[in-house]
Amino acid sequence: MDIVGHARCFVAVAEERHFGRAASVLGMAQPPLSQRIQRLEKELGVRLFERTSRSVTLTPGGALLLDHARALLAGTDTFLAAARRVRDGRTGLLRAALPSGTAAEPVAAVLAGLHRLQPGLEVELHELSTTEQLARIAAHELDAGVVHHPCDTSGLALGPVLRRELGVLLPPESPLAAHVDVPLSALTGHDLVLFPRADAPAVYDELLTTCARGGYTPATVRHGQGDRFVRGLIDSVHAVAFAPPDPTHPADASGPGIVWRPLTGAPLSLRFSTAWPKDRTSAAVTAFTDTALDVLHNTAGVFADMPTSPLHLRPSSEYWL
Structure with missing residues (x-):
């Protein structure tokens, strides 16, 4: 039995004191509403309403259960709202990473930006190499990061590539x-x-x-x-x-x-960009990538880059020949 749906019907009838008005509030016909109340009473083993041709009133048992039904509906609405926020990335946990050796100022700026954009978000920020970030993203242990190029970008979405001269x-x-x-x-x-x-x-x-x-x-x-x-x-x-x-x-x-x-x-230069799984974009990930891009773009010596070769391919290393 859909206990939440039946409880919603029970509360509507109790508040309207009329099956017809309650059915209108719920957006359903009156006969199915009456059937739902009957099924609920049978399931609970408690008569909830006294019905006459002119009125509908709560029984003592119904009156005792009404507050519990309202609490159930309030908890359900809270749960569904929280689930929507998690789905949209507006709360919950974000696991993100910045490259090894990132200075203190950009780290602080990224965290401050995330707090401003997503105040309910818990952020777990790591300092990880590109290899470690790629491995953790593949293992679903990291939601987003900042990686150096070239690297294997298969399965990843990338932000704009930036370059920092050395x-x-x-x-x-x-x-x-x-x-x-x-x-x-x-x-x-x-x-x-x-x-x-x-x-x-x-x-x-x-x-x-x-x-x-x-x-x-x-x-x-x-x-x-x-x-x-x-x-x-x-x-x-x-x-x-x-x-x-x-x-x-x-x-x-x-x-x-x-x-x-x-x-x-x-x-010589280092090229880098934000990266995250193509199939796991959320508002939290977007907030991180936007914030990190803004912070890094305003770091000394950083410029927008237009790669001339695929970022996922390893270069042939003449040094090792």
Whole structure:
């Protein structure tokens, strides 16, 4: 028996005290309404109404059950409203990710934007590499993220692709620190610090291929992720690393410490976009992708990009040949 539907009929008759008026309120004919009340009374084993040709009144048992019926309907309406909000992404849990090494300011800005757009949304924000994001999205453990390209984008919807040009972090004693900008070929003799290849294999290969084309083939590639660890390697082993412009390593820095310089001709960049499953778009996912895009687009050195090759294909790496 549809207990909610029958309870709705019971409450309507109790409030209208008339089967005809109750049927009109419910948008149904009177005979089916009378039949529903009879079935409800039979199912409950309680007579709900005293009926005469001129009036309909609640029995003592009906009066006792009326408040419970109203509570059942209120709870049902609350449940259905909550389900609609979850379906539309206006409440519930959003599991999202930003790339490893994202600065504190963009993280805070993304969370603030989500709170503004979806105040009832619980956000679980992770710092994950592109490889980790793709694996978790495929396993339905992540709703949306920001991935670096090129990568395998099959089954994903993508936001606009953005590009952030990379410069080079140099040891403070390097003669190259005196240059306005640095050609890739001038880095010969320096080791290179890169993120672990497993984090984004195609991006890793693309960076090394571009370096090789530009005349720089590092004798040793060292791996690091955290800013302090990378800077420690640069300082201690006379290595270099690629990084976007950032207030912590301005191009006009002087004195002791790591020095950042732009690369001549801007040959290196990171391309990235928001990504989410094509079949799992919701208002919460849209809020995240819109917010992340806005925050990242307003980050120093970020520009809109028009890819000239498919984003899901791995480049052939001349560096490894």
